[in-house]
Amino acid sequence: MSEIALSVKGLTKQIRSKKIVDNVSFEVKKGEIFGLLGPNGAGKTTIIRMIVSLIKRTSGEVYISGKSLDEDFKGAMNEIGAIVENPEFYSYMTGYQNLVHYKRMSRKEIPEEKIMEVAGLVKLEGALKQKVKTYSLGMRQRLGVAQAILHSPFLLVLDEPTNGLDPQGIREFRDYLRTLAASGVSVLVSSHLLSEMELMCDRYAIIEKGKLIHIETMEETTGIQNNSLRDIIFTTDNSAMAIQAIEKQFDFAVSTMDSSRITVSAAYEDAAKINETLVKSGCKVYEIAFEKKTLEERFLELTNHGEEVENK
Structure with missing residues (x-):
């Protein structure tokens, strides 16, 4: 066969x-x-x-x-x-x-x-x-x-x-x-x-x-590719302190979601380095999550008629 x-x-x-x-x-x-x-x-x-x-x-x-x-x-x-x-x-x-x-x-x-x-x-x-x-x-x-x-x-x-x-x-x-x-x-x-x-x-x-x-x-x-940029969400005890620590050490795009969560645009392998930096700076890290692209988002990127597709 x-x-x-x-x-x-x-x-x-x-x-x-x-x-x-x-x-x-x-x-x-x-x-x-x-x-x-x-x-x-x-x-x-x-x-x-x-x-x-x-x-x-x-x-x-x-x-x-x-x-x-x-x-x-x-x-x-x-x-x-x-x-x-x-x-x-x-x-x-x-x-x-x-x-x-x-x-x-x-x-x-x-x-x-x-x-x-x-x-x-x-x-x-x-x-x-x-x-x-x-x-x-x-x-x-x-x-x-x-x-x-x-x-x-x-x-x-x-x-x-x-x-x-x-x-x-x-x-x-x-x-x-x-x-x-x-x-x-x-x-x-x-x-x-x-x-x-x-x-x-x-x-x-x-x-x-x-x-x-x-x-x-x-x-x-x-999936998460090692060399591709993804939004990584860090949940910490202090967003302002976390952003300050990251910007001091890295050149990543960082934004605040709320008082405890920040979003960092970085590669998969950078998550461990960022986490290590946050911990050394005195921030408590409670959770690390990766924003994943959905098939629907990819489909809409590649077609001009995605609105015609019913997605239930």
Whole structure:
């Protein structure tokens, strides 16, 4: 198996003279959760539909686990599990019967015990004998994931998978994806919920007006880099004394938040030096906190249409 689950090269979709998706290229690694972000109408769903062959590509190549969609369509598609929009089931049948039906349709040989294995993974084993019409929306989404991974795909593709879920359901769904990724399954997910994508993804790409404008790891966005300036908040017993001590020793930008807190713009590694200076100057330091940039802030920096994205 390839260490690259998905490779997209020059993906383009053109309708008449308009390019809906324009020369998009990226890779998803094995065991990685990769997010597609972008304003409404940016082309995210079109990209996903081309990857899973629901619509034709104008140009470009797609490789699933090293297999080309053009040269080995069946082999490549066998490595994909997908939920595009809301998963559909036979509501008069039980969850178990729906999974058995899908098992029979699969090109891959699926052992009977795999049904209970995937049901356990998404925590539906206790509800498999219930008819799907009695399932909540969250349970249907979980059954959709169980169906999508029943044939042990290398890549799971999800388009807005948390639509309609309550906060608890969203959190559970996020945990399921993390469990899948830990087992080696790669996940490509598109969503407009930036706060959830921040908690869910390892890396993300931003799509704007059909073009890929940025790829970055979530750690690069929200983590603390040693050589980057961050606002460091020091809580002390005396803000004025603390500022005086820092300005005497360093050339950092310092501002007062209130009588006990100050903000210093410095690198991560400078925090220890500042703390040492404050203590030697007679200041009591009660807390050191780092202001972290959010995915929403980074998204708004890089796009012109961030206001169109709903962030709940």
